Amino acid sequence: MNSSLSAQFKPDGYRKTFFITIVHLSWEARYQETLTMNINDEDDIGVVFRKTLGHYTVHTHGREIDCVLSSLIHKQLIFPTADPTSLRHTVREVREIDHVDPVAIGDRVRYVNAGDGTGVIVEILPRDSKLSRPAPVPGQRVFEQVIVSNADLILPVFSVASPVPKWRLLDRYLVSAEAANLPSLIVINKLDLAWKNPSFNEEIEIYRRIGYTVLLVSAVTGEGIEEFKQALQGRQSVMVGKSGVGKTSLLNAIQPGLGLRVKAVGQGEIGKGRHTTTHHEMFKLDFGGALVDTPGIREFGLWDIAGEELAYLFPEMADYVGRC
Known part of the structure; x- marks a missing residue:
């Protein structure tokens, strides 16, 4: 494991940037409120x-x-x-x-x-709240596909390697979350494979400097899993990401009793994962909260976001909007 990558997770900074968005009611309280x-x-x-x-x-x-x-x-x-x-x-x-x-x-x-x-x-x-994308329906006009509703935390999940990160896809997740007025926590799995991607440290540091919280974890070694559980507690969270990044493995790691099936990354296509999750499902977490697992998404279009609005949805552009 690359110790320098592991050291990039800083609990103090994590609390300052992430826990300022504390929910007023836990997921359990809102669930019980719904039933009445x-x-x-x-x-x-x-x-x-x-x-x-x-x-x-x-x-x-x-x-x-x-x-x-x-x-x-x-x-x-x-x-x-x-x-x-x-x-x-x-x-x-x-x-x-x-x-x-x-x-x-x-x-x-x-x-x-x-x-x-x-x-x-x-x-x-x-x-x-809702997180949406254009529905991938070939040959038809574009419809809205709501991935999840009433969530209060978006988790873009990527892997250090196998498959390698596609940062433009991460940008699309973050922009969609900003448009939905939902906080994001970037989760980078497979920290145990850091040796396969030497440039990863520099790339992810860009998002930290912008102000996003990045959590480095390994579903294999267990590193970062306790911090991940703390972030999920009391919230309705949703994981989005490509096939093969380890979303289902992370679910098994935080709640071992689930025993969800996982597959190895496909060997025939370099950098491309294989689908394990074939449907959307929400799991109630034993330690509090709920987590939504979604099928792997290779493409993620922006829904109902005009071109002139994009600059406002990139935090790093906030100081420059209207000054160019």
């Missing part, structure tokens, strides 16, 4: 923890409900007056809503309980 929102005799409230092939696992009051979507969520009802709650309830028009999937991990939803462990999601409650 506007409950009536017919419907219940829960949080989406997993989604795959049109099915959504909703957690509520210690139970898991396997839900599907009501067809109404895919439609926008157009009423003859501006107020759909008025006496004129007749629907004038039904429009399809353009999206890849209207439900995201972390969504608070209202659902009708079928009584046999299944249910139907009938409403997505307002989101506190």
Whole structure:
């Protein structure tokens, strides 16, 4: 292991730059608060923890409900007056809503309980935050894909080597987080492979000088894992990154009982990882908080960010905007 790389993690600086964004309520407190929102005799409230092939696992009051979507969520009802709650309830028009999937991990939803462990999601409650990208749908116009909602920490995960970091991809993650007004913690895994990338130290130092907190970890040796757990405690965090950087391995390291399957980095394509995670899922952490694992992302486009807004989303440009 490269000891100079390990020494780059400075606890004092980490606390100053990261913990100033302390959340007012822990994830557990917000989760319990969600379960008491506007409950009536017919419907219940829960949080989406997993989604795959049109099915959504909703957690509520210690139970898991396997839900599907009501067809109404895919439609926008157009009423003859501006107020759909008025006496004129007749629907004038039904429009399809353009999206890849209207439900995201972390969504608070209202659902009708079928009584046999299944249910139907009938409403997505307002989101506190969301991280989005353009949906990769070839041959169609661009739709929004919400990766996660109601998160309060974005974790761009990269590896020192195998695969090597793509810094422009990191820039896109950071810009998207800034646009969503969400804090970021850059996580660099595979510190045990530092000898394979001698220039890494200089490259990551650029982001530290800008003001971002960088955490160096190794899911293999355990270095930095305790600091990682401290950063996650009480938060709903989401990991984003390419395949092969070790997101799932990090989950196993911070919560060993999960036993999630991992794969080695592909040998046929230099620097390219292999998918292990094939769906989005949120895991409740034993030490407090929740962590979302996402499939590997090789491309990450910016969603709903105009070109003239970009400079404002780079912290290092803040002092120069409007002076050029």
